[in-house]
Amino acid sequence: MTNRLAIEIARLKLRNPTMLAAGILGLSGASLREVIENGAGAVVTKSVGLKPRQGYPNPTVVQVSCGLLNAMGLPNVGVQDFVEEIREVKQFRANVPIIVSVYGFSAEEFAKVARVAQKAGADALELNVSCPHVKKTGSEIGQNPSLVAEVVEKVKAVVKKPVILKLTPNVADVAEVAKAGVKAGADAVTAINTVKAMKIDVETAQPILANKIGGLSGPAIKPVAVRCVYEIYEAVNVPVIGCGGATTWQDAVEFMLAGASAVQIGTAIASVGLGVFKSVTKGVDSYLRRKGFGSVKDIVGLSHRR
Amino acid sequence: MKIVSIRDETPTIKSFTFRDRIAAKASPGQFVMIWIPSVDEVPMSLSTIDSKKGAVSITVEKVGKATSRLHRMKVGDVVGMRGPFGRGYILTKARNVMIVGGGTGLASLASLTEEIAKQKGRKVTFLLGAKTYSELLFLKRIKTVLSTMNHRMVVTTEDGSYGIKRLVTEPTEQLLAKEKFDMIYACGPEQMMHKMFLLTEHFKVPFQASLERLMRCAIGLCGTCVIGKFRVCRDGPVFSREQLREVRNEFGHFKRGFDGRKTAL
Numbered sequence: 001m002t003n004r005l006a007i008e009i010a011r012l013k014l015r016n017p018t019m020l021a022a023g024i025l026g027l028s029g030a031s032l033r034e035v036i037e038n039g040a041g042a043v044v045t046k047s048v049g050l051k052p053r054q055g056y057p058n059p060t061v062v063q064v065s066c067g068l069l070n071a072m073g074l075p076n077v078g079v080q081d082f083v084e085e086i087r088e089v090k091q092f093r094a095n096v097p098i099i100v101s102v103y104g105f106s107a108e109e110f111a112k113v114a115r116v117a118q119k120a121g122a123d124a125l126e127l128n129v130s131c132p133h134v135k136k137t138g139s140e141i142g143q144n145p146s147l148v149a150e151v152v153e154k155v156k157a158v159v160k161k162p163v164i165l166k167l168t169p170n171v172a173d174v175a176e177v178a179k180a181g182v183k184a185g186a187d188a189v190t191a192i193n194t195v196k197a198m199k200i201d202v203e204t205a206q207p208i209l210a211n212k213i214g215g216l217s218g219p220a221i222k223p224v225a226v227r228c229v230y231e232i233y234e235a236v237n238v239p240v241i242g243c244g245g246a247t248t249w250q251d252a253v254e255f256m257l258a259g260a261s262a263v264q265i266g267t268a269i270a271s272v273g274l275g276v277f278k279s280v281t282k283g284v285d286s287y288l289r290r291k292g293f294g295s296v297k298d299i300v301g302l303s304h305r306r
Numbered sequence: 307m308k309i310v311s312i313r314d315e316t317p318t319i320k321s322f323t324f325r326d327r328i329a330a331k332a333s334p335g336q337f338v339m340i341w342i343p344s345v346d347e348v349p350m351s352l353s354t355i356d357s358k359k360g361a362v363s364i365t366v367e368k369v370g371k372a373t374s375r376l377h378r379m380k381v382g383d384v385v386g387m388r389g390p391f392g393r394g395y396i397l398t399k400a401r402n403v404m405i406v407g408g409g410t411g412l413a414s415l416a417s418l419t420e421e422i423a424k425q426k427g428r429k430v431t432f433l434l435g436a437k438t439y440s441e442l443l444f445l446k447r448i449k450t451v452l453s454t455m456n457h458r459m460v461v462t463t464e465d466g467s468y469g470i471k472r473l474v475t476e477p478t479e480q481l482l483a484k485e486k487f488d489m490i491y492a493c494g495p496e497q498m499m500h501k502m503f504l505l506t507e508h509f510k511v512p513f514q515a516s517l518e519r520l521m522r523c524a525i526g527l528c529g530t531c532v533i534g535k536f537r538v539c540r541d542g543p544v545f546s547r548e549q550l551r552e553v554r555n556e557f558g559h560f561k562r563g564f565d566g567r568k569t570a571l
Binding site for chain 2: 076
């Protein structure tokens with residue numbers, strides 16, 4: 001592996017363009033360390049809020065063809081208790097960015113949580129304004145450009161570290177939301193969170209998820225994610241991070257050609273295993289070499305060339 | 307998935323049998339996720355795995371809402387099943403084998419013992435423990451399978467109502483002190499398995515134990531079941547002595563709630 005894979009996103013230096021997506025593992029310092037050991041260029045934690053949350057009762061996950069449906073309900077220890085987990089990761093490997101995913105039920109809450117996370121050592125914050133299955137937060141904020149702008153402004157007012165905005169695809173115009181967030185100060189944009197979806201069991205005639213409605217991830221949503229990245233890349237002048245079903249190096253390259261500076265990986269950890277970070281990284285490296293690109297930066301947004 | 311038969315094992319434990327060709331390909335120690343519509347979805351070890359008939363059973367102690375609901379179900383009622391998941395027990399060439407089971411831990415150990423009995427030249431020392439006689443799970447089943455091979459069996463109850471009045475780990479320690487075992491398998495309460503781990507570290511004997519943690523996704527994504535660097539649903543539920551050594555600050559000490567907070571064991 002060479003340094004042609006290294007890339008900088010909103011002042012964050014990544015050894016390669018793969019990242020652990022929010023919500024996957026990421027609840028304990030030890031499991032984040034394990035993901036770093038397995039080669040991720042950066043890790044995003046599970047979303048943390050001001051107070052501990054149990055999340056929804058099971059079933060919280062349904063396996064569907066080409067994807068995975070989940071409604072976890074934002075389970076987390078609360079940011080105060082999460083501080084020790086953040087510190088554990090920082091002590092382990094200071095040169096792999098740890099990005100703390102933050103949610104709140106108001107802009108003020110987002111800001112409070114972000115401040116504690118930054119103090120604990122977070123290298124950046126990713127604002128979860130896109131979770132599709134918890135009321136009064138997530139995509140209920142992320143579907144409204146002015147609420148998104150308010151959250152970004154309140155967070156930017158209290159933290160110095162880069163602020164990444166994670167967007168929901170469950171809107172008519174994702175680029176419009178991205179623009180509002182960037183105008184309010186977001187340093188980068190992650191696209192996309194899960195696609196609102198559900199699954200009904202035919203034997204019992206019941207929705208399987210305890211919350212009935214959840215979010216779809218995995219290969220099924222990748223074309224949606226690639227389209228969102230493509231549209232956002234044309235609309236804003238900050239880095240875009242691709243997220244949604246990336247499983248192979250071809251997926252990662254596709255996201256980057258659409259405009260992503262890095263690619264988050266989540267559901268593929270179930271199908272491929274933790275080795276997915278290395279297999280994607282290796283594949284991207286071979287692609288760059290084969291195509292004669294000196295740096296991974298050279299392919300970001302390349303499909304927009306007319 | 308329809309329940310095809312139900313069996314009372316003890317006053318608090320029932321077994322439920324299903325026909326499922328995919329689950330019937332599982333190995334001992336693997337588990338399935340059982341969805342009880344409108345109630346919950348819970349992980350359950352497979353207590354019988356019949357690949358010929360394509361049937362599997364789970365053995366369930368009535369402890370909470372989901373298991374109580376399951377206990378009220380009848381033959382023909384429908385539940386959902388995902389799996390099998392995880393890594394089961396690894397069968398080795400070990401000749402002198404010890405198996406230590408407590409409570410519902412017997413669920414996975416019974417099918418393991420039946421698997422070991424299929425191989426020639428094995429000697430099995432089985433230690434079976436429970437609080438009281440009526441809660442000794444699979445006593446007859448274990449006796450039956452052991453009778454087909456070179457074996458020794460020790461039964462303990464905490465109240466002395468059957469066998470010897472001891473914790474199951476006590477006779478284990480005496481046996482380990484005087485005999486060389488090639489492999490030890492354990493499943494039961496975590497304190498028991500932790501004690502076994504310490505004993506096998508002391509006597510330097512290969513060891514595998516099946517752990518239990520809260521679970522959600524069962525496919526290694528959500529992080530609910532993590533113990534140190536491992537995901538119990540995917541890297542386990544069966545772990546080796548070497549793996550347990552890597553998580554010794556956590557194993558036997560605390561587990562995490564659904565919100566990820568730690569509670570002492």
